Amino acid sequence: MKKLVKIITGILGFIMLMPGLAKFREPFKTFIYKHLTLISFPLPELMQYVVKFSEIGVGLAMLFLAFKGNSISRPVREKLFYLGNLTIFLMMIVAVYTHLHPDVPADVLPMGFKPPIMPISYIILVIVNVLLFRKSTNS
Numbered sequence: 001m002k003k004l005v006k007i008i009t010g011i012l013g014f015i016m017l018m019p020g021l022a023k024f025r026e027p028f029k030t031f032i033y034k035h036l037t038l039i040s041f042p043l044p045e046l047m048q049y050v051v052k053f054s055e056i057g058v059g060l061a062m063l064f065l066a067f068k069g070n071s072i073s074r075p076v077r078e079k080l081f082y083l084g085n086l087t088i089f090l091m092m093i094v095a096v097y098t099h100l101h102p103d104v105p106a107d108v109l110p111m112g113f114k115p116p117i118m119p120i121s122y123i124i125l126v127i128v129n130v131l132l133f134r135k136s137t138n139s
Contacts, residue, residue: 001069001077002136008129009081010066012088015122017059019110023052031108038103051091058087081133089126095119 001009022028032051036044062084069077098104099116106114 006066013059013062020055034108092119092122
């Protein structure tokens with residue numbers, strides 16, 4: 001992987017891992033449950049753990065790719081890269097929906113404001129990362 005792709009992949013890994021870990025502590029522990037309940041997500045008691053462990057797992061996978069990705073075979077590295085980026089993209093689509101949902105108050109959202117600036121910026125970062133990765137693998 002090219003240096004810029006490694007840097008962006010590492011950033012994405014970090015920005016997924018840290019919130020995933022934070023969701024095990026208050027007030028974020030309560031916030032994630034409230035998000036899922038307010039947007040009528042099925043089984044919020046179970047899904048809060050799926051969200052937490054998914055964020056931690058994809059964060060660790062992306063960090064692994066950034067630092068040790070060249071130590072695994074190219075087909076596995078590419079599959080892990082695309083799977084990680086797709087997972088982050090889908091999580092951020094749900095985050096945008098949560099931010100825009102009228103029943104979710106700003107005080108339970110990250111940074112305490114409704115505009116989905118963070119999730120949209122992460123989506124853009126994922127798209128840039130994938131485009132740069134594809135460009136580097138095609139050349």
